[in-house]
Amino acid sequence: MTKTLPRLPFDVVKDQLCVRCGACFDLCPKSLIRPDKQLYPAFSKHDKAKCNGCGLCMRACPSNVDFKKLYMECFGRITAPHDIAGVLKNVYVGYSANPEIRYMASSGGVVTELLLFLLKEGFIDQALVCGVDAKNPLRPNSYLAKTAKDIIDAAQSKYSVAPQMNLLGEIIRSEAKTAIVGLPCQIHAFRKMESHSKKRTANVKLVIGLVCHRTLEIDALPKMLEVSDIKPDTVKKAEYRSGKTWPGSVHVFLKNGQKKLLIQDYKNAFNYLRMFYSPQRCLTCIDFTAELSDLSVMDPWFRDESGNYPYSHATVVFTRNNKAEYYLGRAVANGNLHIEELAKNVKIKSDLVLPQEIIERSQLKYFTKLKKRIIPARIKRYQKAGKPYPVYHVDFPPPSLKDRISEHIDSMTRLPGRWEWSRDLGMRIAFSKFGNKLMRLRNDYKTGKAKFQSRIRKQS
Numbered sequence: 366m367t368k369t370l371p372r373l374p375f376d377v378v379k380d381q382l383c384v385r386c387g388a389c390f391d392l393c394p395k396s397l398i399r400p401d402k403q404l405y406p407a408f409s410k411h412d413k414a415k416c417n418g419c420g421l422c423m424r425a426c427p428s429n430v431d432f433k434k435l436y437m438e439c440f441g442r443i444t445a446p447h448d449i450a451g452v453l454k455n456v457y458v459g460y461s462a463n464p465e466i467r468y469m470a471s472s473g474g475v476v477t478e479l480l481l482f483l484l485k486e487g488f489i490d491q492a493l494v495c496g497v498d499a500k501n502p503l504r505p506n507s508y509l510a511k512t513a514k515d516i517i518d519a520a521q522s523k524y525s526v527a528p529q530m531n532l533l534g535e536i537i538r539s540e541a542k543t544a545i546v547g548l549p550c551q552i553h554a555f556r557k558m559e560s561h562s563k564k565r566t567a568n569v570k571l572v573i574g575l576v577c578h579r580t581l582e583i584d585a586l587p588k589m590l591e592v593s594d595i596k597p598d599t600v601k602k603a604e605y606r607s608g609k610t611w612p613g614s615v616h617v618f619l620k621n622g623q624k625k626l627l628i629q630d631y632k633n634a635f636n637y638l639r640m641f642y643s644p645q646r647c648l649t650c651i652d653f654t655a656e657l658s659d660l661s662v663m664d665p666w667f668r669d670e671s672g673n674y675p676y677s678h679a680t681v682v683f684t685r686n687n688k689a690e691y692y693l694g695r696a697v698a699n700g701n702l703h704i705e706e707l708a709k710n711v712k713i714k715s716d717l718v719l720p721q722e723i724i725e726r727s728q729l730k731y732f733t734k735l736k737k738r739i740i741p742a743r744i745k746r747y748q749k750a751g752k753p754y755p756v757y758h759v760d761f762p763p764p765s766l767k768d769r770i771s772e773h774i775d776s777m778t779r780l781p782g783r784w785e786w787s788r789d790l791g792m793r794i795a796f797s798k799f800g801n802k803l804m805r806l807r808n809d810y811k812t813g814k815a816k817f818q819s820r821i822r823k824q825s
């Protein structure tokens with residue numbers, strides 16, 4: 366435990382524990398807290414004097430989350446500390462039955478289509494989504510979508526810090542039936558709030574979690590434009606997952622009607638960007654699969670025997686409770702979504718544990734190592750060094766030597782992101798012809814590795 370827990374959002378920021386979820390912005394009864402340029406909570410000197418230290422703004426703050434308590438409240442049981450995916454009912458893969466939604470979304474458009482169905486059928490009156498700021502299209506903008514158009518406008522992942530929970534207060538105050546879409550840390554904020562008052566949050570009908578190994582600083586997109594010689598004020602819209610190819614390309618749409626390609630393969634771009642633009646706080650986050658959501662969604666990054674992705678333009682869905690099963694089932698029965706049990710297709714058993722084969726073939730590092738071994742090892746190191754760290758109330762066993770070494774290596778790979786000059790240099794290399802070549806080589810290596818592993822699997 367930290368010796369003194371942060372008392373106010375500004376202490377959380379100072380200790381580098383702020384995920385910029387935005388929850389505190391709207392929870393202050395005196396409206397003293399506003400986002401600064403980097404979307405951290407801030408208040409003016411004048412407003413600081415008005416703060417009476419009541420602490421209401423900290424009620425939902427994910428810098429200190431009691432996982433055990435929240436797990437019990439959500440699911441009636443806890444999982445083992447190293448359990449990678451949390452409580453599961455079932456694992457599916459699916460996509461929107463509407464090709465327009467399916468191909469414009471990040472993965473298979475399950476989130477957008479499910480929200481559209483829930484709104485149309487009256488299960489919800491609004492959904493908390495993340496679109497882009499109309500005035501500054503390079504910035505995310507969270508809002509309560511009340512129409513089908515609002516929901517569709519927010520489709521696609523914004524790989525950026527987004528203070529999604531700045532509308533938490535408004536959701537609580539309203540009686541409107543609401544679905545929440547959020548990253549794991551944003552969902553921590555909601556569940557903390559729910560834990561304070563189940564009655565006041567009873568209007569939240571479904572919590573959809575986006576699997577997240579980390580997000581990017583808001584400066585990442587402007588830098589991509591800079592190294593591609595595109596002026597930010599000429600941009601109307603930016604998309605990380607654009608076009609009919611999968612997983613999609615990073616494109617910008619200019620005000621003059623032109624469409625410019627920044628990078629061919631989104632996944633490769635992200636692999637570079639996370640080196641330079643990972644927020645410090647993501648390096649101490651232990652939740653990959655949005656464990657406290659009702660339903661989590663992710664990309665089907667697993668490869669088949671030939672090294673290709675067998676599912677493209679599709680979303681993997683984890684249901685965690687009966688509520689999620691019910692809403693998903695209704696949307697499928699109504700013809701809005703096509704889904705299949707992943708178990709049937711990749712010959713695996715999908716019970717209450719995440720199928721081993723998915724783990725082996727999909728984002729292996731994040732599932733098995735990063736969030737449940739490497740990051741706990743980092744938290745332990747911070748604890749020993751007297752550095753602030755987020756409190757999760759999870760009893761991780763002492764890290765092994767291998768985990769500690771991996772943690773140091775992982776920390777070193779983040780070094781290029783620490784200084785402006787190294788970020789600039791790195792980004793210029795990544796977005797050059799040479800960088801593109803490196804990305805293609807990396808892809809070929811991954812395809813070859815998947816083929817080789819599948820051959821070994823068959824032989825054994």
Ligand SMILES: Cc1cc2nc3c(=O)[nH]c(=O)nc-3n(C[C@H](O)[C@H](O)[C@H](O)COP(=O)(O)OP(=O)(O)OC[C@H]3O[C@@H](n4cnc5c(N)ncnc54)[C@H](O)[C@@H]3O)c2cc1C
Pocket residue numbers: 469470471472473474475476477478493494495496505519520521522523524525526527529546547548575576577578579580581662663664665666680681728
């Ligand atoms: C920052 C980030 C990191 C991610 N990391 C991974 C990962 O490591 N592995 C993986 O498999 N999947 C990851 N995902 C999830 C993946 O990108 C897709 O969002 C998911 O598969 C759902 O796809 P879909 O087509 O069903 O969603 P869509 O139909 O495209 O809908 C996406 C929904 O997400 C909401 N949204 C978009 N950006 C944000 C944001 N920044 N904060 C909160 N809500 C947002 C939108 O409001 C929209 O409703 C990440 C997503 C984000 C935003």
Ligand code: SF4
Pocket residue numbers: 373392393394395396397398415416417418419420421422423
């Ligand atoms: S402590 Fe109370 S008054 Fe001060 S910022 Fe937080 S909620 Fe507002």
Ligand code: SF4
Pocket residue numbers: 373374375377378382383384385386387388389390406422423425426427428
């Ligand atoms: S509530 Fe969210 S935005 Fe506010 S200090 Fe905590 S983590 Fe940061």
Ligand code: SF4
Pocket residue numbers: 384548549550551577578579580646647650651652
């Ligand atoms: S890695 Fe964790 S802290 Fe960072 S954006 Fe994702 S859920 Fe939030």
